[in-house]
Amino acid sequence: MGTVSAVDRADRVPDRSPKQDRSRATRQRLLEAAVACLAEHGWAGSTVSVVAERAGVSRGAAQHHFPTREDLFTAAVEYVAEERSTALRTLFPEGGADREAVVAALVDLYTGPLFRAALHLWVAASNEDQLRPRVTELEARVGRETHRIAVDLLGADESRPGVRETVQGLLDMARGLGLANLLTDDGGRRERVVAQWAGLLEGALD
């Protein structure tokens, strides 16, 4: 390392050194490993050491980035939630997308490993005083951002009465569908519910 040529350097954001790049890559590996670990083993099985090993990073380096277990796992869920939000916006770059496709994509946010990880964190936070305020704050931030994306992608006009609550209810339904998918593959039923409610929503939003 440390042999970055002048040409490479010119391509980089000026104030970021190779060392900072490496640090950023390490951080990212830790965050992704933390979400996977939480989704697979739950809160009880998720520690900084386990994640460091999974990410191929020393425990010391992991603790340099994330001093506490709470720091690591809340940052991880937030990071992956942001990644997924960005991906969702990229999926529908133009307005006026097919609403059923948008509803299906929103519901998909709650059926993968991220939702599973977030669920473990929420449930653990409900019994652990140290975790609770952090997760409450995180949930509010991620929830606001998801609501904003849903409103944009659905082309919903929130100045009209009831529209805000319609979108909120849809996201609550998406969360409930995620929960129903936790122990068994609920994909068939979910598809039919999404098709039906996308139709009802169409009427409510126009």
Added chain:
Amino acid sequence: MGTVSAVDRADRVPDRSPKQDRSRATRQRLLEAAVACLAEHGWAGSTVSVVAERAGVSRGAAQHHFPTREDLFTAAVEYVAEERSTALRTLFPEGGADREAVVAALVDLYTGPLFRAALHLWVAASNEDQLRPRVTELEARVGRETHRIAVDLLGADESRPGVRETVQGLLDMARGLGLANLLTDDGGRRERVVAQWAGLLEGALD
């Protein structure tokens, strides 16, 4: 004990002895204590011993009723779910009840200690092989019964296309609202969402 008079005996179901009554009362105390324990301390903090102590029952007696930890907690969630179902039917004894009131009551099923306890059990089951098949089966049974009640109380005609999925989506939304209430009191927002979705439902069911 054991001094039940002939008159008392005549009032009882003939084939139930006082000993059986006591056994039944003990069982019930254990089930109620188990749900409260699960809701407050989560799966990790819920053992047969902790519940026995909370119920004022010896550990031996508890194990006579429920040989394993899985037996106790799945039976407890099922018992309380049945109690709540019965209470819900009693709340709306006649058909033709106000649909918004019915929706609010259905949503209420998912905001109390029972939902909290069930959620801990589901999430634990997603990582524990011993618990998983038991909870999957339990979830299916309780889910079917809740759906049946919702259809009856809403006066929904499931022979019409889309009605079944409309009711399912409503119950998914109710579950999602329960999740949103886990860390903070979400009552104000929930009330507005329920009012709006009850309106959407009204249109879809008639």
